[in-house]
Amino acid sequence: MLQLPQIYAENIRRWLPELLHFALTTLLIAALSFVVAVFIGLVLALMRTSRSPVSGGVAAGYIEVCRGLPIVVLLYIVYFAPPQLLPDIGWKWFTTLAGAVLGLGIHGGAILAEVFRSGIEALHKGQREAALSLGMTPAKATAYIILPQAARIVLPPVGNYAIGLLKDTSLCSLIGANELMNDAKSIAFADYQPMAVFVLVAGIYFAMSYPLSLCVRYMEARMRHGRS
Amino acid sequence: MYFLNVLEAKGWYFLTTLLGGWPETAGVAAASLVFALIVGLFIALLRLSRWRLLRFPAVAYVEFFRGTPALVQLFVIYFGLPDTGFQPSPLQAAIVGLGLNGAAYLSEIYRAGIESIHRGQLEASLSLGMTPASAMRYIILPQAIRTMLPPITNFAIVLLKDTAIIFAVGVVEIMALARNLVTETLQSAVVYLIAGAIYLCMTIPMARFAARLERAKRAWQ
Numbered sequence: 001m002l003q004l005p006q007i008y009a010e011n012i013r014r015w016l017p018e019l020l021h022f023a024l025t026t027l028l029i030a031a032l033s034f035v036v037a038v039f040i041g042l043v044l045a046l047m048r049t050s051r052s053p054v055s056g057g058v059a060a061g062y063i064e065v066c067r068g069l070p071i072v073v074l075l076y077i078v079y080f081a082p083p084q085l086l087p088d089i090g091w092k093w094f095t096t097l098a099g100a101v102l103g104l105g106i107h108g109g110a111i112l113a114e115v116f117r118s119g120i121e122a123l124h125k126g127q128r129e130a131a132l133s134l135g136m137t138p139a140k141a142t143a144y145i146i147l148p149q150a151a152r153i154v155l156p157p158v159g160n161y162a163i164g165l166l167k168d169t170s171l172c173s174l175i176g177a178n179e180l181m182n183d184a185k186s187i188a189f190a191d192y193q194p195m196a197v198f199v200l201v202a203g204i205y206f207a208m209s210y211p212l213s214l215c216v217r218y219m220e221a222r223m224r225h226g227r228s
Numbered sequence: 229m230y231f232l233n234v235l236e237a238k239g240w241y242f243l244t245t246l247l248g249g250w251p252e253t254a255g256v257a258a259a260s261l262v263f264a265l266i267v268g269l270f271i272a273l274l275r276l277s278r279w280r281l282l283r284f285p286a287v288a289y290v291e292f293f294r295g296t297p298a299l300v301q302l303f304v305i306y307f308g309l310p311d312t313g314f315q316p317s318p319l320q321a322a323i324v325g326l327g328l329n330g331a332a333y334l335s336e337i338y339r340a341g342i343e344s345i346h347r348g349q350l351e352a353s354l355s356l357g358m359t360p361a362s363a364m365r366y367i368i369l370p371q372a373i374r375t376m377l378p379p380i381t382n383f384a385i386v387l388l389k390d391t392a393i394i395f396a397v398g399v400v401e402i403m404a405l406a407r408n409l410v411t412e413t414l415q416s417a418v419v420y421l422i423a424g425a426i427y428l429c430m431t432i433p434m435a436r437f438a439a440r441l442e443r444a445k446r447a448w449q
Contacts (some may be wrong), residue, residue: 070392
């Protein structure tokens with residue numbers, strides 16, 4: 001019979017500091033790919049809401065492809081394909097970490113683009129028209145009138161995306177990025193304690209994602225009551 | 229160009245090899261969908277119960293499975309369970325792992341669907357002398373299913389995409405075969421792009437179908 005408390009009592013001092021160290025790497029991957037995703041998502045959302053059919057079509061195609069691919073497949077493509085297709089550029093800098101951030105960011109960009117678009121489209125058309133009639137340029141109207149208001153609307157769904165992203169960083173272990181999940185695997189198999197280690201790691205992921213989901217719920221509740 | 233040369237010389241071989249993993253991918257997705265549909269309904273009903281003692285385990289289940297990555301859950305089942313004396317096969321681990329994970333998400337879809345039905349429906353059926361169980365079975369669920377169909381289709385797409393991680397517990401599906409092909413031929417770019425195209429051929433039509441269901445739902449609401 002498995003004696004989890006006893007196993008933890010014996011090993012936790014060795015396991016926990018190491019796992020928490022790699023949990024920081026996980027948070028770093030999540031934070032960096034979040035930034036990449038927000039950037040890509042914003043550009044795509046503006047392209048989609050623009051009147052030009054070309055940029056709208058490009059953005060729609062990007063979103064459909066990236067949302068249709070499993071994240072793992074996207075990570076494998078982003079990490080393994082470019083060095084082979086363009087071997088002449090130096091790829092020394094393209095570590096597993098860079099591949100992970102880029103892959104998750106490209107995927108997240110497609111998700112956030114839809115979130116941002118729905119936020120922009122939720123605003124009344126009069127907002128833009130009023131800004132334009134006051135003599136603002138379309139770019140200024142977007143930057144000072146539309147986006148600040150849309151930002152409040154999209155905050156809860158963006159938070160939900162961030163929770164998903166945090167969990168999806170575990171997939172980076174499959175391309176060999178050295179984060180929490182990868183380290184958990186090496187500890188689990190080196191010490192022959194898979195159950196104890198993976199349950200502990202599940203607890204660490206939960207401890208990171210649960211506060212985030214409480215925040216999102218709080219924001220959603222505020223939204224529902226018309227304050228934000 | 230290098231890419232096109234490889235695609236021309238080896239593309240057909242890659243494609244047919246990868247499609248050999250399609251039955252596993254589709255089979256695990258279908259089996260875990262059924263598993264999740266059943267377990268999810270059970271959890272949703274627990275969660276809507278009047279008694280806190282029944283609600284609490286359902287809430288804890290949903291929070292835990294939604295708060296941890298599916299990959300970790302799969303590892304606990306496949307690598308962890310043998311510590312307790314039971315060794316699941318890769319397929320069992322994948323179906324149960326994705327199924328338990330999906331049940332947490334589905335239970336929320338069920339709950340939203342059931343709660344979207346006006347309370348008067350339940351009260352009316354109770355006042356006609358139906359038991360709460362048969363009111364749920366004959367009055368509430370048949371109406372809720374129409375609201376739930378689009379999100380369930382979207383969930384099925386997510387589940388299908390999630391099967392791409394089950395090679396990590398040893399199921400030989402599309403992604404596992406892709407990795408094998410890459411070790412065999414070193415053509416990572418072409419192989420993974422073909423694998424991606426296969427997934428897109430499955431997910432994009434499903435997404436279109438889900439969007440159509442969504443529009444149809446909005447039409448009658």
